[in-house]
Amino acid sequence: MSTDPLKPRGIARAFANIALVKYWGKRDSALNLPRTGSLSLTLDPLATFTEVTVDPELTEDTLELNGVPADAKTTARVSGFVDLLRSSVVPTARAASGEGPRVRVRSRNTFPTAAGLASSASSFAALTLATAQAFGHDLDTATLSLLARRGSGSAARSIFGGFAEMSPGTRDDGADAVARPLFDPDHWDLSVVIGVIQKGPKKVGSTLGMDHTVATSPYFEPWADSVPPDLAAARAAIEARDFELLTHVAERSCLRMHASAIAADPGVIYWRGVTIDAVHAVREWRDGGLPVFFTIDAGPNIKVFCPSAHAAEVSQRLLDIPGIDDTLLCRPGGGTVRVDTFEP
Ligand code: PMV
16 A cells, blocks of 8 residues: 655665674573674665654554555564654553554565575665654664664664674673674675575574573574674685685584574574585585685574675576575675655
């Protein structure tokens, strides 16, 4: 359904991002505060477009995802998030109990939703900016990142283009748990080729997976301890454009994150057999002289980094692996921006 152009409205576009040093585990679930920092690259063209229209005629918020009404749980999550910005119009508690203007939200992704392709990052980054705009707030990027974090930890990083680093902060109220830009998208001519192994929604969402890991995995604390040195090493590797060093750090961070989840009780295993086949293939290609490394998030898909000159070759090689049906070619993307139209 199209929206009334006379009603206050915000439209934003955000790109997904892929973590080179992973975020896995919260120090506070209510405020969505990460236990550790993380570092990512924002990915063009994996975009979410979100339109938020303030509509006094509505009695509750509505959400349309990729052209169809969202389920009650997803709508409630988005509505709870909108309350954070609605609370500048009425106090938070009253906003949460139904006071203040309701909104109509429409969102669409240009890539498969909820398959470990970080759609929550681009979704909440776009929702943050579009909601702020609809309510008439002109917020700086740090504030947008802080708010986006409340929706999804990784979304805080998608506010920025290029390489971004999330700080876990130390304050109880989370005021310093915010991302910051590290290097612009054109700092390094890298590509990320995603091998799509499963397009359907994943079984264990990232929040459930990481909360369960924190609660039950004997490897969670060692994992958390390993993150600060990885952040320092990744920062240095990116600054120096040292692909070999970044290979080492990124694969290590990915495998240790998954090791902590696999060691939970019961273990959380996001990989499929094809994922492992692809991991071995990437290492064999590297041994054969192709500069590549892999990373994997809370799903079975494999993401392969390479200098852009090798992206077509990497895509072809991934497609030759039985069980990989599709690839998505990504380049460093820009930050979250306002756009004029929601329609494709
Ligand atoms: O932002 P969330 O809550 O969807 O968590 C993201 C977790 C990982 O994608 C696995 C790692 C990361 O840092 O993006």
